[in-house]
Amino acid sequence: MSRAAAGELSPLWVGAAVAALLISLLAGLAIGPIPIPFAGIVEDGLAHLSLAQPGALSPLDAAIVWELRAPRVVLGALVGGMLALAGGAYQAVFRNPLADPYLLGAAAGAGLGATIALAYGAGGGALLPLAAFVGGAAAAAAAYLLGATAGAGQRTATLLLAGVAVASFLTAVQTFVLQQNSETVREVYSWILGQLDTADSGDVVMVAPYILVSAVVILAHRRVLDVLRVGDEEARSLGVDVGRVRLLVLAAATVGTAAAISVTGLIGFVGIIVPHTVRLIAGASYRVVLPLSLLFGASFLVLADVVARVALAPAELPIGVVTAVVGAPFFAVVLRTSRLLRT
Amino acid sequence: MIELERVTVRLGGRDVVEDVSLRVEAGSWLTLIGPNGAGKTSLLGAISGLLHAEGRIVVDRRERSDMSNRDLARLMAIVPQDPLIPPDMTVAEFALLGRTPYLGYFGRLGSADRRAAEQAVERLGLADLAGRPLGTLSGGERQRAVLARALAQQAPVLLLDEPTAALDIGRQQEVLELLAGLHAERGLTVLAAMHDLTLACQYADRLALIDGGRLVAWGKPAEVLSEAAIARHYRATVRVTELGDDGPVVVPVRRSRAVAEASP
Numbered sequence: 001m002s003r004a005a006a007g008e009l010s011p012l013w014v015g016a017a018v019a020a021l022l023i024s025l026l027a028g029l030a031i032g033p034i035p036i037p038f039a040g041i042v043e044d045g046l047a048h049l050s051l052a053q054p055g056a057l058s059p060l061d062a063a064i065v066w067e068l069r070a071p072r073v074v075l076g077a078l079v080g081g082m083l084a085l086a087g088g089a090y091q092a093v094f095r096n097p098l099a100d101p102y103l104l105g106a107a108a109g110a111g112l113g114a115t116i117a118l119a120y121g122a123g124g125g126a127l128l129p130l131a132a133f134v135g136g137a138a139a140a141a142a143a144y145l146l147g148a149t150a151g152a153g154q155r156t157a158t159l160l161l162a163g164v165a166v167a168s169f170l171t172a173v174q175t176f177v178l179q180q181n182s183e184t185v186r187e188v189y190s191w192i193l194g195q196l197d198t199a200d201s202g203d204v205v206m207v208a209p210y211i212l213v214s215a216v217v218i219l220a221h222r223r224v225l226d227v228l229r230v231g232d233e234e235a236r237s238l239g240v241d242v243g244r245v246r247l248l249v250l251a252a253a254t255v256g257t258a259a260a261i262s263v264t265g266l267i268g269f270v271g272i273i274v275p276h277t278v279r280l281i282a283g284a285s286y287r288v289v290l291p292l293s294l295l296f297g298a299s300f301l302v303l304a305d306v307v308a309r310v311a312l313a314p315a316e317l318p319i320g321v322v323t324a325v326v327g328a329p330f331f332a333v334v335l336r337t338s339r340l341l342r343t
Numbered sequence: 344m345i346e347l348e349r350v351t352v353r354l355g356g357r358d359v360v361e362d363v364s365l366r367v368e369a370g371s372w373l374t375l376i377g378p379n380g381a382g383k384t385s386l387l388g389a390i391s392g393l394l395h396a397e398g399r400i401v402v403d404r405r406e407r408s409d410m411s412n413r414d415l416a417r418l419m420a421i422v423p424q425d426p427l428i429p430p431d432m433t434v435a436e437f438a439l440l441g442r443t444p445y446l447g448y449f450g451r452l453g454s455a456d457r458r459a460a461e462q463a464v465e466r467l468g469l470a471d472l473a474g475r476p477l478g479t480l481s482g483g484e485r486q487r488a489v490l491a492r493a494l495a496q497q498a499p500v501l502l503l504d505e506p507t508a509a510l511d512i513g514r515q516q517e518v519l520e521l522l523a524g525l526h527a528e529r530g531l532t533v534l535a536a537m538h539d540l541t542l543a544c545q546y547a548d549r550l551a552l553i554d555g556g557r558l559v560a561w562g563k564p565a566e567v568l569s570e571a572a573i574a575r576h577y578r579a580t581v582r583v584t585e586l587g588d589d590g591p592v593v594v595p596v597r598r599s600r601a602v603a604e605a606s607p
Contacts, residue, residue: 002473230428
């Protein structure tokens with residue numbers, strides 16, 4: 001049997017995804033209100049590694065590339081890859097093509113955390129990332145505990161309902177806090193739409209370890225997640241400890257997601273668009289979907305950020321608006337194809 | 344190979360399996376028969392560990408309760424009545440899932456696993472369909488894919504719940520002939536639940552008739568299947584005749600005619 005038939009990831013796809021990521025990163029560094037030539041960036045980058053002579057870029061251009069754009073591009077890649085990977089993981093665990101990393105209430109929890117930090121926190125929201133991270137992770141944990149202790153049998157359906165309950169509750173609290181502190185509405189709103197333009201290297205250093213660990217845990221489960229595609233009962237009869245897999249993968253995906261959105265705000269649709277595109281073009285096995293979602297998710301968000309930067313230049317579009325403008329029509333396509341697959 | 348001692352399964356406050364004791368010898372084929380709701384599927388569920396059961400279940404001289412999911416999966420491959428078929432999974436991927444019990448938690452599929460799955464796919468005549476998504480297969484092909492997964496599992500025991508439900512008569516025969524071939528060539532122990540009594544007779548060494556959760560008859564097909572037993576437990580009017588070497592053949596007859604014949 002061929003490797004593709006067996007659901008294995010072909011090196012060709014990995015090569016294509018890595019190439020796409022490199023091109024996106026380069027585009028992210030080069031394109032903006034002040035265009036900077038690709039060749040100059042490459043040469044200057046090599047000079048940093050002592051592989052070429054310095055001086056390809058003027059000091060101003062070098063500062064724009066490495067100090068302003070690089071943290072933003074790297075953060076975009078980390079967050080995009082994480083959200084896409086977490087989306088794929090959530091779809092695997094819930095066996096639901098429409099699952100995304102916010103399904104257990106991570107977004108609502110992070111939103112409430114951010115709102116509280118902006119409304120009551122000292123120092124103009126310096127605590128925002130921490131509050132958003134704790135809020136997102138705690139909301140998903142609460143939904144998991146609620147779902148795991150209520151109702152037997154239909155475990156994933158119960159979890160889903162618990163997620164809905166937790167998210168609506170937290171959103172209601174957030175609305176109340178906002179209504180009491182209407183002067184923060186603008187800031188909260190801009191956080192909800194997501195932004196990469198305020199990124200600095202501190203953000204990258206802060207979230208990278210969480211995203212790295214989370215990605216390793218999820219990718220290590222890619223084969224086991226394929227077994228879950230035949231349902232809990234049959235996965236169990238094939239020797240899989242379904243409860244443990246579900247807990248580990250959801251925990252990793254949630255921590256990674258909470259870390260990502262704690263610095264960028266709520267960027268939607270990446271977790272749905274990217275894994276589904278990969279599934280449609282490269283194969284449905286999670287040994288294919290998860291690694292490629294990580295790579296293409298990173299490219300996608302970096303490119304979306306380029307669009308956000310140039311579409312209304314010199315003004316910037318919130319990146320969440322860009323991903324949603326692409327995401328909403330795509331969502332409709334996914335709905336249609338997933339219905340066709342079932343019939 | 345499988346021993347059940349006073350097994351009881353309680354579901355929703357009702358005993359759906361009650362005090363069943365039964366032995367399946369290594370290398371033999373036992374088919375459970377009984378009317379709808381008799382408890383056949385629940386009994387299989389108790390053995391596979393899907394349902395909680397009281398009493399003793401021993402598989403290959405080991406207590407079921409002492410075994411992990413993985414231990415059991417290496418001993419017993421299960422073909423459920425209504426398997427969940429991911430439509431976008433290929434036949435080859437599906438067969439490879441049968442290797443799961445041999446891989447560590449983070450283990451990867453090796454060449455031995457690929458070979459085992461490939462052989463299973465070929466044995467069931469699916470080599471040309473290996474790259475096809477399951478959603479595009481016919482019912483008979485799909486059932487063969489499920490058997491390929493079970494075969495790739497290389498377990499000495501095969502547990503089948505209605506392996507031929509929803510198949511036409513030709514596909515039923517095809518699947519059962521394949522199973523009989525595997526049973527003979529690999530010495531597999533088969534425990535199946537079936538509805539078609541004639542087919543059950545043709546392919547099993549022993550039948551166990553279950554009604555109301557209890558084991559009511561057990562033995563060679565000809566001993567278990569009498570017109571009286573079928574009338575009592577299935578409330579069906581049938582003739583049981585012999586047809587060559589194939590053993591008993593169960594034929595339903597119109598009730599009105601049967602009554603007319605009986606009264607002089």
